[in-house]
Amino acid sequence: MLIEQPPKFFRALYPSAIFRMDPNEHSIYLTFDDGPIPEVTPWVLDILNKYNVKATFFMVGDNIHKYPEIFQRVVDQGHKLGNHTYNHIRGFEYWSNKYLKNAKKADEYMHTDLFRPPHGHMRWMQYRLLKKYYKIIMWDVVTRDYSTKLRGPQVLANVMKYTRNGSIITFHDSLKSWKNGNLQYALPRSIEFLIEEGYEFKLL
Numbered sequence: 212m213l214i215e216q217p218p219k220f221f222r223a224l225y226p227s228a229i230f231r232m233d234p235n236e237h238s239i240y241l242t243f244d245d246g247p248i249p250e251v252t253p254w255v256l257d258i259l260n261k262y263n264v265k266a267t268f269f270m271v272g273d274n275i276h277k278y279p280e281i282f283q284r285v286v287d288q289g290h291k292l293g294n295h296t297y298n299h300i301r302g303f304e305y306w307s308n309k310y311l312k313n314a315k316k317a318d319e320y321m322h323t324d325l326f327r328p329p330h331g332h333m334r335w336m337q338y339r340l341l342k343k344y345y346k347i348i349m350w351d352v353v354t355r356d357y358s359t360k361l362r363g364p365q366v367l368a369n370v371m372k373y374t375r376n377g378s379i380i381t382f383h384d385s386l387k388s389w390k391n392g393n394l395q396y397a398l399p400r401s402i403e404f405l406i407e408e409g410y411e412f413k414l415l
C-alpha cells in the first residue's frame with residue numbers, strides 16, 4: 212500500500228506537487244510514463260482510441276528523439292504531454308543544475324508545463340528549481356504494471372482498490388510493463404472498470 216497509494220508523509224515532502232486532483236469530482240486522470248516507444252505506445256494509443264478516452268503521457272526526451280513518428284501519433288490523437296526528463300535520470304544521482312538541464316533538454320522536443328520525476332524522486336533543491344518552471348505531477352495510484360513480482364490481475368486489483376475521486380493513475384508504456392504482460396492484461400480491464408464506475412476521464 213505504501214507504493215500503490217503514496218502515504219501522507221511522502222506527499223508532504225513536495226507540498227506544491229500534485230498527487231490528486233479534486234476529490235469532489237468523480238473524475239480520474241490516466242497517465243503513462245517512459246514512452247514513446249514503438250513496441251508499446253501504438254498499442255496503448257489503440258486501446259485509448261477504442262474506449263475513446265484521453266490520457267497524459269510523461270515522455271522521455273530521448274525516446275521522442277528516436278521515435279518522432281510515434282510521438283506525433285500521441286499528439287495527433289489529442290493526448291497531453293508531460294516532461295519525464297531527457298534520459299530518465301534519478302534525481303539523487305545528479306547535481307540539481309544538471310538535473311534541471313536534463314529536463315530542459317527534453318523541452319526541446321515537447322512543449323509542456325507538466326513534469327514528473329522518474330522513479331518519483333527529487334532532491335529538495337531539484338524540486339525547488341523545477342517548480343519554478345513546471346507543475347510537478349506525482350500520482351495517487353501506482354498500478355505497478357512494471358513489477359515482475361505482480362501478475363496482470365494484481366495490477367488490475369490495484370486500480371480497483373485504490374482509485375478514488377480525482378485519482379491520478381500511473382501506467383507505463385515501457386518494455387518492463389509489456390514483457391511481463393501486465394499492461395496488456397490490466398489496461399483494457401482497468402478502463403472498463405473505471406467506465407463502469409462512472410468516472411470521467413480527464414486530462415491534467
Ligand SMILES: [Zn+2]
Pocket residue numbers: 244245295299328329330
Ligand atoms: Zn519513469
